[in-house]
Structures are given as structure tokens and as C-alpha cells.
Amino acid sequence: MSTNGLSANGEQLSASAPGADAGKVIELREIDVFYGRVNALSKVSLEVRQGEIVALIGSNGAGKTTTLRTISGLISPRSGEVRLFGNSVRGLGAEHIARLGVGHAPEGRRLFSRMTVRENLDMGAYSRNDRTGIRTDLERVFTLFPRLRERASQLAGSLSGGEQQMVAIGRALMSAPKVLLLDEPSLGLAPILVDAIFEVIREINSKGTTILLIEQNALLALKTASRGYVLETGSVALSGPSAELIASPDIQRAYLGM
Amino acid sequence: MVKPTKGLLSIGTIAALGVLAACGTSSPGTSSSSGASGIAGCRGTITVATDLPLTGGDRTDGPFPQLAAQLAVTQANAHHLLGGCTLKYISKDDSSVLKNGHDPATGATNIAALATDATVMGVIGPFNSSVALAEIPKVSQAHLALISPSNTSPCLTVVVAVCSDPTIKIDTASLYPGPHTYFRVIATDLQQSEILAHIAAKVLNLTTAYVLDDQEAYGRGLSLLFAKFFTADGGKVVGTASLPGSTTTFTTQVSLAKSEGAKLIFFGGTTGNGCGLVRRDMGSAGLTIPLLGGDGCEDTKFISDANSGANTSEAEGSYATSAPDASKLPSSAAFFSQYASAYSSMAAPYNDGTKEPYTAYGYDAMNVLLQAIRSVLVSNGGQPPADSQTFRDKVVAALRATQYDGALGHTSFDPNGDTLNTGFTLYKVTSGAFAAVNTYAVDASGNVTVKS
Amino acid sequence: MSEQSGTPAAPPASFGGADRSGSAMLVDQSGLGSRQARKGGVVSTVGPIFRAANGWVSRYFASLLVIMIVLAIALTGVQHGASLMGEQIKNALVLGAIYALVAIGYTMVYGIIELINFAHGDVFTASGFYAVFIASVLHLDSLATGSFGGLLLALAIVFPLSMLAAGITGVVIEFVAYRRLRDAPRLAPLITAIGVSFLIEGILLVFEGPDNVTTHQASWINGQAFAIGGVSIGYTDLFVVGMALLLMFALGTFVRRTRLGKAMRSTAQDRTAALLCGININRTISATFFIGSALAAAAAIIYSINYGVLKWNIGFHLGIIAFTAAVLGGIGNIVGAGVGGFLIGMIYVFGGSIFGGEWSESLIFAVLVLILTFRPVGLFGVEVTTRA
Structure with a gap:
């Protein structure tokens, strides 16, 4: 694929000096992931810096969800390295990575559907011990999503799709994450709800939480994010600042329907 | 057996x-x-x-x-x-x-x-x-x-x-x-059950019986024959139940027997299949009528099983017949x-x-x-x-x-090849052990007599 | 076992298991709530009349079952008088209490790793023998029968120690036999569970012999507490039912209120999400086995205090019936298992009382077949949103 002033990710990485880890919240170095014999990700490198919103776009099956699952430790890469907050997390289980400060609102929301909304949020704070902090964050989630306050004692499984998405994001927030991984927060939502959710995402980011975002709606994603990565069949095809990606004719043709 | x-x-x-x-x-x-x-x-x-x-x-x-x-x-x-x-x-x-x-x-x-x-x-x-x-x-x-x-x-x-x-x-x-x-x-069990029925109806003079068995050929056969001869001897069977050997509690049946006014519980089967446990459950239900069994019940495990409940001398007074030692x-x-x-x-x-x-x-x-x-x-x-x-x-x-x-x-043998030497001894649990009471014999026409 | 996909809601104390909605759940744009077509059992090959009847039976299964049981109780009362009715209710409650405690162990393990832990019934037996061992080593028999205070002390010693030993047994079984098969095809851990069951039975047979073993614990509590309408209620009866209810209440509170309890519930409902919340799955599963096995130990002590004997293989049979209770209540659902245990006790006793003891177990397994046909999610696997 041609570059139009955008740089291929690998080149960027090779250019970065070892000491430049400081601001990198997430760094993937040449990750290979296999499902059985199927090569889901090959040589994926990616980085997310402190305070950014980074969008991960691409068509279905390109490996976006797999990338997030690899970051949060649900999948182990066959080769390559995942570094979080400057350190390698090789051999760490997902529960340990969660405790490092990675909040993940996974694909399909994966709520504890037979627990109440409040219990779901509490589970998000499972690894925390600071009661006052938890209370503050709960209040913050309820402020972000006033609907959840009304539904606090309702079973999560009985909520509507939009409300469930709010719980999923809220649950991830409850761990007071330094970085938030969001997998398709707009999937299946009415347009008005999509706007509301993205409003909240920007608000979360403005309070200092780094965000890595997967989104079908590439335009919306890139408009929200400062930078973007384009995945194609398991590899990073393009990366760069959002404005440049939006301007790229290839991206416009393939993802923005222009 | x-x-x-x-x-x-x-x-x-x-x-x-x-x-x-x-x-x-x-x-x-x-x-x-x-x-x-x-x-x-x-x-x-x-x-x-x-x-x-x-x-x-x-x-x-x-x-x-x-x-x-x-x-x-x-x-x-x-x-x-x-x-x-x-x-x-x-x-x-x-x-x-x-x-x-x-x-x-x-x-x-x-x-x-x-x-x-x-x-x-x-x-x-x-x-x-x-x-x-x-x-x-x-x-x-x-x-x-x-x-x-x-x-x-x-x-x-x-x-x-x-x-x-x-x-x-x-x-x-x-x-x-x-x-x-x-x-x-x-x-044979035929002869044993004739003697058991005679003991129940004529010796112990108990007129109503609740009849249990353990669903196995020996126990079921003994129970069915006992019920038949007991009825012929003027007794009345007020209820029956047939429970697998894996049964560990007989409270349902003991309650039924109590409610039906049974004067005797008969168990056809072996101790391993619950004979002693029936007696135990009779104890916890406060049912103070005799239990009678065949040779499958006459062993020391019967006594320990029966005494395993709240009443540690529940086995006392239970009856079982067995071929004489x-x-x-x-x-x-x-x-x-x-x-x-x-x-x-x-x-x-x-x-x-x-x-x-x-x-x-x-x-x-x-x-x-x-x-x-x-x-x-x-x-x-x-x-x-x-x-x-x-x-x-x-x-x-x-x-x-x-x-x-x-x-x-x-x-000597009868025309079917069965022995005519048919003594069965009635045992009663006394002071924690089966003690012989009397030995009974039955002749070819079904008359039961005390054997000297 | 059964089709149990997409049951988004149930009473709050439910534990997981039946529900694996997650990504499979479809979301409607209207925001009215998620819906999924229910798989109600035998619908594909039969006519519309049967389908309608099936839906009706499925919906009112719990009510039908309760009505049948109430009718059976009433029939016993009419035929034989109130005194037998009362006695049989007492018998059913005592039996049901034990089934309920054992059923909870099945349901917890199934809820969290979708395994029918066939060894659970044998853990019940083994822990009964632990209690016998502890009682004999510490001379608890004479302590318990000496005075009321002594009895309380003996209980306060034998319950925690046996439950601890049983809990460790359960944890070891999971660690040795099931953990590495967690991602294997479903059949592999199932067969392993049967193997573990045989192993425990074999060990018990070697150490305890083939016959009933007298536990002596039946002598700990005796005497009549009171009588209602000619039905004598013993202290043992009160103890059995009271202890079972107390333990179930404690478990319910634990699962609902504590951190570990919530971790267990969430792991049961969605293991991936639990991981993402920072929950240590292995430790949570170990805790589940520990608690399930400890409850089996409590059930075994209660059993031997009521019945006074144990045998190397009683647990397997009792376990199968308790498992039926767990399915009846909705596998994975703790409250369901508790209620299921008592219902199975009722079916066992009143089935036997009305149709004859030989039918007791047939009736229980008939109910199992009916529930798998008409209501595979069990009585408490209620789908709130599809009720509309």
C-alpha cells in the first residue's frame, strides 16, 4: 500500500530509540498470534502513548479484536513482545495484566448477566482495595451514565443493548485503568446512543485515561482518535495521525465509503 | 440364600x-x-x-x-x-x-x-x-x-x-x-417361609404384617412366599414394598407400616441390603413392633446396623430364622x-x-x-x-x-429331590446377640412342628 | 446436558452456568431488551398442538410439579390420616435437606466449569469417614453424649475439621484430575470424574470394608423435641433440617456478599470477563471445589448423625439423586439446588408412600426426564425477558 506521507508502522518502530519507552503505555513488537494453525496476527507492531486515543480500524477478521485480546493477556503471542507501561508482560495472565491498569471492555460486552448492574460495576473494581477511591469511581461512572444509576439493582442481562454497553465501559472504568481497551462500543446501538457513547469516551480521555479503540465506524473512530492503525488480514497496513488517515484516498475508498 | x-x-x-x-x-x-x-x-x-x-x-x-x-x-x-x-x-x-x-x-x-x-x-x-x-x-x-x-x-x-x-x-x-x-x-426358601409364616401367625400371634423385600431373587421370593403362607395362616398383610439394595433409608415404609397398624415388619432380604437399617428406622420412628427376617438377616451386621441409630440397643427383640448352626x-x-x-x-x-x-x-x-x-x-x-x-x-x-x-x-429326599431334613431355628436378639429360641421343621404337607 | 443458551436473567442468588450469553446475544435496536428464541426441547418433529402443550408445560413446570406434590401430600392425608401425612412430610424434609446440601456441590462445580463432578458423591462418603475418624481420634463420642455443652463442642470440632479435610480433598481432585482438562473436549473431564469416583470408592472399600460402618454419631442427638398432631419430631430431625438451612443461608450470603463469592459467581457466568476484572480463575475454581466439598462433608456428618451408618458406596447413589435435584432446580443455580433437594425429598417419600417404595427412584428419574424435555434450564433458570 502506498504511503501518502504516512509511515508504515515498522519503520516508525525501528526509528524509536530504546530509551523512548517512557511515554509508551502499550507497545507491541512484531506480534505473531495463531489460532491453531491459522495465523491471526503477523508481525503486528503498535504503540499507544500516554493520554492518547488511538483507533484500530479494519474490516471484519482483520485481527482487531485479537490485538486487544493479546494486549490484555487473554491470548499469548507465539512470538514478539507485549510491553505495558514500559515493561514486558511475557508470561503474565490476564488477571495480572488487568491489575497493572489495563481496563478492557471486550467484544460482545461479556457482562455478568445474572448479576445486577451494581454488582457488575463492583466486579470491575475487584482488584482494588481503596474503598474511597472505588466509591469515587462509582460515582463517576454514574455521572457519566446516569441511566446506570437508575438501573443499579437490575440484572445486567435484562438491560437494553445501549445500557449494556454503558455497563461494559463502566465496569472497565471501575478498575481505575491507566489505559482502556474498547472493542466496538457502538455495535448494534441506535445512532443517538452511538454519539452519546463517543461523547463519554472523549470525556474519559480528557480526565487522563489513555484509550485504544476498535470501531467499525472508521470515520467516527478517526475523528475521535488522535492517531490510527489500519489492520488488514492480520498485519498493520497503515498508521499515522487521524487527520492524515482520513485524508488518505485508500482509506477513504476502503473504510470511509467515499 | x-x-x-x-x-x-x-x-x-x-x-x-x-x-x-x-x-x-x-x-x-x-x-x-x-x-x-x-x-x-x-x-x-x-x-x-x-x-x-x-x-x-x-x-x-x-x-x-x-x-x-x-x-x-x-x-x-x-x-x-x-x-x-x-x-x-x-x-x-x-x-x-x-x-x-x-x-x-x-x-x-x-x-x-x-x-x-x-x-x-x-x-x-x-x-x-x-x-x-x-x-x-x-x-x-x-x-x-x-x-x-x-x-x-x-x-x-x-x-x-x-x-x-x-x-x-x-x-x-x-x-x-x-x-x-x-x-x-x-x-429351601419355600420351607423356610412356611416356618416363618407359622412363627409370625401362630407362635408370636401377630395378625398384621408389613412386608418388605430387597428386590433380589432370594429376598423377593422369601417375602412373596411369606405373605402367601402368612395369609393362609390367618394373618393379614397390610402393605408391601420392594426396595433396591442400595436403599439407605426406610423411614417412608416404616411410617406407612405404623400408620397401617402393622404388628410385625417382615424383611425378605439380606443385611447387606438393609435388614438392620429397617430396624434402625423403626427405632427412630418409635415403632416398637417386632421385625422378622430369614437367614439373610441372621448375622452380626444386622445387630450393628440396627443399633447404629439413636437407640443403641434397637436390635433387641428382633427375630430371624436360619438353618440351625x-x-x-x-x-x-x-x-x-x-x-x-x-x-x-x-x-x-x-x-x-x-x-x-x-x-x-x-x-x-x-x-x-x-x-x-x-x-x-x-x-x-x-x-x-x-x-x-x-x-x-x-x-x-x-x-x-x-x-x-x-x-x-x-x-432323605422328597420326590423333587429336596431334603426332608428341614430344621429352621428361630433366633431372637437378646443382650446384643442372636440367641436360639426354638427349632421348627415342616413336613411335605406344610405342617410346622417344633423339632426336638 | 441441555440447551441452555441465552438466558439472560434469573434471581440474584443464581450462580452462573446455564448462561453463556455474552457475544451470542443479539441486541435489538429498539432498546426494549435483548431477546433470544428459546429452545424448549422437543419442538422440531411434533405437531403444533404438542408444541403449544409443550410451551405451556414448560412455562408452568414449577407450578405443575408443586401442585402434584401438594396433591400427593393431600392424598396421603385423606387416605391414611393426618398423622401419616405429617410423618412423611418430616421424612421428606430430613431426606431433602441432605439431598439439597449435596446438590449444591454439584451445581456449584457445574456452574463454574460445566462439569458433572461424579466424584462429588464419593467426596460425601469420604468426608463422612473423615468425621468418624476425627470423632474417634478426639474421643468426641463420649464428649457429645455427655452433656449438651459437650455436644455443642463436639459439633463445633467435627464440623470445621471434616469440612476442611473434605475441602482439601475437593481442591486436590480438581488440581490433579480436572485442571489440565479444562480446555479439553467435554467428554474427557466427564470420564475422568467417573474415574475419580471409582478411585475414591476403591480406596474406601479397602479401608472401610464392604459392609455398613457404624458411625456412632447417631447417639449424639436423640430424644423427642415435641409432637404435633401425633407426629413426633425428634431433636435429630430439627438438627438435620435446621443445620442444612443454616448452611445454605450462610452459603447464599457468602456468594452474594463476599468478594470471593462474587468472584465465583462472575467466573461461573463469564470466565473471560472475570479474567479481565483481575479475578484469579484457578484460585476461584479451587475455592468452588473447596466450598462444594465442605458442604458435602457437612451433609455427610448430618447424614451420619441421622442415620448412624456409612458405607463405601452410598455416596454414588445418593449423589446421582442429588444431581437430579440440581438439574431440577436449574444446574448452576444454588437456590435452585437447595429447593430441588427438598422437592426431590418430597417426590421420593410421597412417591414411595403412594405408589410403593419400588417406584420412588423411578419417579425421581421420570421427573429428570420431564425436566430435560420440557424445561432444560430447570425450575429456577427463569428467562425474565422472554416472559413479556
Whole structure:
């Protein structure tokens, strides 16, 4: 694929000096992931810096969800390295990575559907011990999503799709994450709800939480994010600042329907 | 009764027994001493056999009657009971590895092998009624005498109503494609249940009974027969229940029995299948009526099971009948001391014949057979009949006419081959143990009398 | 076992298991709530009339079952009088209490790793023998029968120690036999569970022998507490039912209120999401086995205090019936298992009382077949959103 002033990710990485880890919240170095014999990700490198919103776009099956699952430790890469907050997390289980400060609102929301909304949020704070902090964050989630306050004692499984998405994001927030991984927060939502959710995402980011975002709606994603990565069949095809990606004719043709 | 399969625990030394049995004993066949006049000139080989479970789970049961029967053969040879003829002995084991104990298929194979040996004139066995079902048709076709020391299922010889019960399902007639060549020296469950019913209705004077069984052929048969005879004796069965051996609580049935005003609970089955647990549950329900069972209940486990509940002396006053302890009969004293001296070198428990209730039955069964063979020789001019089948037929005919006084007392057979030596002793739990009350006998027409 | 996909909601104390909605859940744009077509059992090959009847039976299964049981109780009362009715209710409650405690162990393990832990019934037996051992080593029999205070002390010793030993047994079984098969095809751990069951039975057979073993604990509590209408209620009866209810209440509170309890519930409902919340799955599963086995130990002590005997293989049979209770209540659902245990106790006793004891177990398994046919999610696997 041609570059139009955008740089291929690998080149960027090779250019970065070892000491430049400081601001990198997430760094993937040449990750290979296999499902059985199927090569889901090959040589994926990616980085997310402190305070950014980074969008991960691409068509279905390109490996976006797999990338997030690899970051949060649900999948182990066959080769390559995942570094979080400057350190390698090789051999760490997902529960340990969660405790490092990675909040993940996974694909399909994966709520504890037979627990109440409040219990779901509490589970998000499972690894925390600071009661006052938890209370503050709960209040913050309820402020972000006033609907959840009304539904606090309702079973999560009985909520509507939009409300469930709010719980999923809220649950991830409850761990007071330094970085938030969001997998398709707009999937299946009415347009008005999509706007509301993205409003909240920007608000979360403005309070200092780094965000890595997967989104079908590439335009919306890139408009929200400062930078973007384009995945194609398991590899990073393009990366760069959002404005440049939006301007790229290839991206416009393939993802923005222009 | 049908012996429940034992566990795999104790380590037996049955290999040694097998060697001993295989060597057998045979007389030189030339001597003519000890009053065998007329048959001293007997020529030829006559074989007798045992077919009993000797290995696996049955190794604590079968070897006793086998050793006793072998002792009878050894003694017969020592006394030249068959005159100049050679008396051979074969021991067969009807256990299989597959069944870890007695196996009807193995029994049938053993009988087929013995039947083709023209010198075999009779077999002592089998131990279990289920094996008898497979063996009786084979011996009947071969005209070969089969004498069981321990089969108590009435349906092996007599058609009674219970034989068609789904848990039993024995077509007695089909067991005998040829002549009736099956005998037994032990009383049957039919006779036991007549005595049990008599005890309940006439001795204890209890008019209403709740009848339980353990769904197995022995227990179900005993219960059905008990109910029938109890009704005939003027009693009333107020309820029945048939529960699998895995049942661990009988509170539902005990409550029903209480509510129906039963004066007696009868349990047909074994202790392993809950006889003692019924008594325990009667205790917790405060039901203070007697429990009566058959020989399946008369053991120490009954007492510990019954006393395991809140009332630790709940077993007291329970009744069970059982064949009289053969080791306590005056007539058996000589046998048991001979057994002890003959097998003193064997490992425990096989060196003590009193450790198993059927030891003396194996001994008498073999002696009854040997007496019958001898009487055929005597009546045939001191020689075995030339034709093997004729010989076997004559042995069976001689068995029918048996009048033998042995370790068990006086043995004779009714037309079905069942022994007329039918004592059953009523036991009552007193001070933590079954104590004999009285011994009862039943005659061919069903009259029960106290035996002296 | 059964089709149990997409049951988004149930009473709050439910534990997981039946629900694996997650990504499979479809979301409607209207925001009215998620819906998924219910698989109600035998619908594909039968006619519309049967389908309608099936739906009706499925919906009112719990009510039908309760009505049948109430009718059976009433029938017993009419036929035999109130005193037998009362006695049988007492018998059913005592039996049901034990089934309920054992059923909870099945349901917890199934809820969290979708395994029918066939060894659970044998853990019950083994822990009964632990209690016997502890009682004999510490001479608790004489302590318990000496005075009321002694009895309380003996109970306060034997319950925690046996439950601890049983809990460790359960944890070891999971660690040795099931953990490495967690991602294997479903059949592999199932067969392993049967193998573990045989192993425990074999060990118990070697150490305890083939016959009933008297536990002596039945002598700990005896005597009549009171009588209602001619039905004598013993202290043992009160103890059995009271202890079972107390333990179930404690478990319910634990699962609902505590951190570990919530971790167990969330792991049961969605293991991936639990991981993402920072929950240590292995430790949570170990805790589940620990608690399930400890409850089996409590059930075994209660059993031996009521019945006074144990046998090497009683647990397997009792376990199968308790498992039926767990399915009846909705496998994975703790409250369901508790209620299921008592219902099975009722069916066992009143089935036996009315139709004869030989039918008790047949009836229980008939109910199992019916529930798998008409209501595979069990009585408490209620789908709130599809009720509309």
C-alpha cells in the first residue's frame, strides 16, 4: 500500500530509540498470534502513548479484536513482545495484566448477566482495595451514565443493548485503568446512543485515561482518535495521525465509503 | 440364600487348595477289607466331582464345602467304600475372573466337561442358585446326579407362584429336559417361609404384617412366599414394598407400616441390603413392633446396623430364622473334628470348618452320593453297570431312596429331590446377640412342628 | 446436558452456568431488551398442538410439579390420616435437606466449569469417614453424649475439621484430575470424574470394608423435641433440617456478599470477563471445589448423625439423586439446588408412600426426564425477558 506521507508502522518502530519507552503505555513488537494453525496476527507492531486515543480500524477478521485480546493477556503471542507501561508482560495472565491498569471492555460486552448492574460495576473494581477511591469511581461512572444509576439493582442481562454497553465501559472504568481497551462500543446501538457513547469516551480521555479503540465506524473512530492503525488480514497496513488517515484516498475508498 | 458377592479384601491362599484338589486321592483298588464284601472284586474307575466357587469374591465361601466333600472322598478311599473299584475325585471351580466369583457360564462349561467323562457318577454343587439354573439342564440331559449343599431357591425344583415374579422368572419345567437328577441337602426358601409364616401367625400371634423385600431373587421370593403362607395362616398383610439394595433409608415404609397398624415388619432380604437399617428406622420412628427376617438377616451386621441409630440397643427383640448352626448339632461333632485334623496345616480360616455355615452340607452331600454309588454296586453283583448311562440312572434312583445319617442328622429326599431334613431355628436378639429360641421343621404337607 | 443458551436473567442468588450469553446475544435496536428464541426441547418433529402443550408445560413446570406434590401430600392425608401425612412430610424434609446440601456441590462445580463432578458423591462418603475418624481420634463420642455443652463442642470440632479435610480433598481432585482438562473436549473431564469416583470408592472399600460402618454419631442427638398432631419430631430431625438451612443461608450470603463469592459467581457466568476484572480463575475454581466439598462433608456428618451408618458406596447413589435435584432446580443455580433437594425429598417419600417404595427412584428419574424435555434450564433458570 502506498504511503501518502504516512509511515508504515515498522519503520516508525525501528526509528524509536530504546530509551523512548517512557511515554509508551502499550507497545507491541512484531506480534505473531495463531489460532491453531491459522495465523491471526503477523508481525503486528503498535504503540499507544500516554493520554492518547488511538483507533484500530479494519474490516471484519482483520485481527482487531485479537490485538486487544493479546494486549490484555487473554491470548499469548507465539512470538514478539507485549510491553505495558514500559515493561514486558511475557508470561503474565490476564488477571495480572488487568491489575497493572489495563481496563478492557471486550467484544460482545461479556457482562455478568445474572448479576445486577451494581454488582457488575463492583466486579470491575475487584482488584482494588481503596474503598474511597472505588466509591469515587462509582460515582463517576454514574455521572457519566446516569441511566446506570437508575438501573443499579437490575440484572445486567435484562438491560437494553445501549445500557449494556454503558455497563461494559463502566465496569472497565471501575478498575481505575491507566489505559482502556474498547472493542466496538457502538455495535448494534441506535445512532443517538452511538454519539452519546463517543461523547463519554472523549470525556474519559480528557480526565487522563489513555484509550485504544476498535470501531467499525472508521470515520467516527478517526475523528475521535488522535492517531490510527489500519489492520488488514492480520498485519498493520497503515498508521499515522487521524487527520492524515482520513485524508488518505485508500482509506477513504476502503473504510470511509467515499 | 443367595450369597451376596463379597468384597475383594481378604487375601486368600486358594492356589494351595487348587493344587491339593487336583492331586486328589485314589485308592489302589486292590484291597478288599472293611466289610466291602460283594464289591471287593469291583473293577474299574468311578469318579465323583465338586463344582463350587473357589476363587474371587467367593473364595471365603466355596472352599469349605469343597474341602469337606474332598474329606468324604478321602475317608471313603481309606475305608474302601467302593470295594475294589478306583474312586477318583475331581474339583472344579465355577468362578470366573470376569464375574470375580461364581459364574453360571463357567459352571455350565464345567458340567459339560464332567458329563462327557463316562466315569463321573455324580457332582456336588453348585453353591449358588444362579449357577444351578445353568447347570441343571446339562446334568438332566446327561442323567448325571447333581447334589447342592447350599441352593435354597424353591423354583429350582418346585413350581410356586413366586417363580414367575419378574425378579425371579424361573421356568422350573424347562430346567429338566431329561430326568430329574438334581438334589439338595439344604432346606429351601419355600420351607423356610412356611416356618416363618407359622412363627409370625401362630407362635408370636401377630395378625398384621408389613412386608418388605430387597428386590433380589432370594429376598423377593422369601417375602412373596411369606405373605402367601402368612395369609393362609390367618394373618393379614397390610402393605408391601420392594426396595433396591442400595436403599439407605426406610423411614417412608416404616411410617406407612405404623400408620397401617402393622404388628410385625417382615424383611425378605439380606443385611447387606438393609435388614438392620429397617430396624434402625423403626427405632427412630418409635415403632416398637417386632421385625422378622430369614437367614439373610441372621448375622452380626444386622445387630450393628440396627443399633447404629439413636437407640443403641434397637436390635433387641428382633427375630430371624436360619438353618440351625450345623457346627452346634450333636451329629456334626465328629465331622468337624475330623475336618480340623485333616486340614490342620491349611491357612486360616480354611483350617476350621465351622467358619462357614455350608461346610457340613458339602460333607453330607458327598457322603449321600458315595452311599448311593455303593448301593448300586452292591445291587449290581459287586460290579459297576457296563453302560455308563445305566449306571448314572441307577445312582439317581438310589439317591431317591437315600436314608442317610450324617453330620446334619437324618437325610432323605422328597420326590423333587429336596431334603426332608428341614430344621429352621428361630433366633431372637437378646443382650446384643442372636440367641436360639426354638427349632421348627415342616413336613411335605406344610405342617410346622417344633423339632426336638 | 441441555440447551441452555441465552438466558439472560434469573434471581440474584443464581450462580452462573446455564448462561453463556455474552457475544451470542443479539441486541435489538429498539432498546426494549435483548431477546433470544428459546429452545424448549422437543419442538422440531411434533405437531403444533404438542408444541403449544409443550410451551405451556414448560412455562408452568414449577407450578405443575408443586401442585402434584401438594396433591400427593393431600392424598396421603385423606387416605391414611393426618398423622401419616405429617410423618412423611418430616421424612421428606430430613431426606431433602441432605439431598439439597449435596446438590449444591454439584451445581456449584457445574456452574463454574460445566462439569458433572461424579466424584462429588464419593467426596460425601469420604468426608463422612473423615468425621468418624476425627470423632474417634478426639474421643468426641463420649464428649457429645455427655452433656449438651459437650455436644455443642463436639459439633463445633467435627464440623470445621471434616469440612476442611473434605475441602482439601475437593481442591486436590480438581488440581490433579480436572485442571489440565479444562480446555479439553467435554467428554474427557466427564470420564475422568467417573474415574475419580471409582478411585475414591476403591480406596474406601479397602479401608472401610464392604459392609455398613457404624458411625456412632447417631447417639449424639436423640430424644423427642415435641409432637404435633401425633407426629413426633425428634431433636435429630430439627438438627438435620435446621443445620442444612443454616448452611445454605450462610452459603447464599457468602456468594452474594463476599468478594470471593462474587468472584465465583462472575467466573461461573463469564470466565473471560472475570479474567479481565483481575479475578484469579484457578484460585476461584479451587475455592468452588473447596466450598462444594465442605458442604458435602457437612451433609455427610448430618447424614451420619441421622442415620448412624456409612458405607463405601452410598455416596454414588445418593449423589446421582442429588444431581437430579440440581438439574431440577436449574444446574448452576444454588437456590435452585437447595429447593430441588427438598422437592426431590418430597417426590421420593410421597412417591414411595403412594405408589410403593419400588417406584420412588423411578419417579425421581421420570421427573429428570420431564425436566430435560420440557424445561432444560430447570425450575429456577427463569428467562425474565422472554416472559413479556
